[in-house]
Amino acid sequence: MAEIVKESLTDREYKYGFETQIETEFFPKGLSEDIVNLIADKRNDPPFVREFRIKAYRHWLTLKEPTWADVSYAPVDFQEIRYYSAPKSKKGGEGPKSLDEIDPELLETFNKLGIPLSEQKRLTGVAIDAVFDSVSVGTTHQEELAAAGVIFCSLTEAIQNHPEIVEKYLGSVVPYKDNYYAALNSAVFTDGSFVFIPKGVRCPLDLSTYFRINARETGQFERTLIVAEEGSYVSYLEGCTAPMRDENQLHAAVVELVALEKAEIKYSTVQNWYAGDKEGKGGIYNFVTKRGICQGAHSKISWTQVETGSAITWKYPSVILKGDHSAGEFYSVALTNNKMQADTGTKMIHIGKNTSSRIISKGISCDDSRNTYRGQVKIFPSAENARNFSQCDSMLVGDRCTANTHPYLEVKNDSAIVEHEATTSKISADQIFYMKSRGIDEEGAVSLLLHGFCKDVFKTLPLEFSVEAVKLLEMKLEGSVG
């Protein structure tokens, strides 16, 4: 039967596509050792950070852009990108000291994005760090967190105020030599969030960073570092948007998580970068390295991601299961429509004894998009009694999209039990009609199908995020299902 694929709604409905008119300070285009030094100067980096940057930059020069992912795009011209862009502070060189000093234009921008930062309107139960282009413009609830001993601030502040912690962990999970984009990020990273949860503390609030790209021709290279000490717990959320532009913009981030003994980190992402128009023009290149290490015994790291945006996504949030009895989880929903391309998945590296990992990946492909799951489960000889369960499901909407699953298993210990399940299904016009003939409208029908397909992932999202994420997916899917 004929699939009726309506004109996609994405172009009209990317409600975050506006641009903020604000006086901006930025570096000239291009990348060189001078630019790297200039970034270090601008940020007043201590020597260990500057050295890290220079080493990374020199290493990056020796690398080639990776081509193994199932995505195709015109090569990125790294000399056409600006590596620093920041809203100009009203009080001269210094950044805003407190939230009251933030430019009202910026507050308004975040209000429009549904992220109120001001004292009266801020969300309850969630502390937010707002990153605008290359810099953090403000972090809420800092006093409340400080009372619990939690440090939540921009990485810039952390480097200035807690250099000993940053020096200990920066690059410890994702070394600058890790890969092409990680090396690039290590050289030019500007800001990002820093979280430190001391021993035995259960973080009283959900922590959240909201990333906004605004300036033209600028790349965003943020770096996030989360350290959870023994027996601590934190739930961290991340959201992202960017204006609609015809040219592509690069976002190459690095996220490092460290969980010590019996610590738990729950990291959730709703990624909604601008994905380009329906002809595939414009959109963000999202080339991200995210990795956590379960350093101590009985620690746990859980990644949940809802990927709905970006022209190209290249992203594999991973867990190194070093501590005995440690656990890693990866829950993902990746939706692609129009001409989006996503190559995403995870790596679970089992080193410690009795380590376990769980992978639930749901890919939804619509229109002419390409959606690939790529995952690796690696069981080291030392990993006695390791367990892994992987479930990778693909849902196709229409008949022009593609979905691929590439699970790689490497088992070097006979006591391991590794399970992999995969399914492919199709949303058909028949299903939609069947539901309509029971009185359920198209919106409701799509929502039911979506919930049915993704429920194992949705239930892992923090409540305040899941409602938003589900709405986002429904809106994107609706235009593609007939």
Add this chain to the structure above:
Amino acid sequence: MTMLEIKNLHATVDGKEILKGLSLKVNEGEVHAIMGPNGSGKSTLSKVLAGHPDYEVTSGEVNFEVNLRMRNVLDMSPEDRARNGIFLAYQYPVEIPGVPNSVFLRAAFNAVCKYQGAKEVSEEAFAPVLKEKCKLLGMDEKFIDREVNVAFSGGEKKRNEILQMAIIQPRLAFLDETDSGLDVDSLRIVSDGVNKLRRKDNAVVLVTHYQRILNYIVPDFVHVLYQGKIIKSGGKELALEIEEKGYDWILKDLAH
């Protein structure tokens, strides 16, 4: 009182005319059976009535009584037809992976509630209703938690259609070959279910190949559909005659 009136209906699928001037009138409280050889247009009629987008109505009228007024069904979206009380029990019910029956049924029930300005029901309030309907239809409560039609046997799928009918309580139930593929026990369960849902103010149209189901759900009228038109109508004895002699004699009668 007239509930459904189809006048001189012509419909095509993929450019081919299947219904060629079909007329039918159904009153409240009546049971009609539509019989006919393969390819006569029985399934097309049910799809057209439900508003399937692959079927194009080229001429004719379909009117349905809503709040004492005859309304043009062809102008309504498929969901509005359902909300106004037209129900199609599918010959081939569709599988909906990941969606539990309970969730689906509540969504359907609430869609009707919302349309009619009634309050939507909560999960807690709905659960006992579901249980009661299962009991009424002699169905296992396990039906409720299973994904809609996924890994259901042919008989279970048909029973699930009747469960939906019991929840939605349509005014006009159009059963498209609900009896085909059913063993004797399933046929009895499904028929009992339909009979229990009959009221003075609703109506049932059965599309079938076989007289068998009409032993359980006794029709007031039997119609013969042939080449897209109803060529003969009669009482329940007409079905017995067809069972015995086939359709040829009707065609011969017509030729005279």
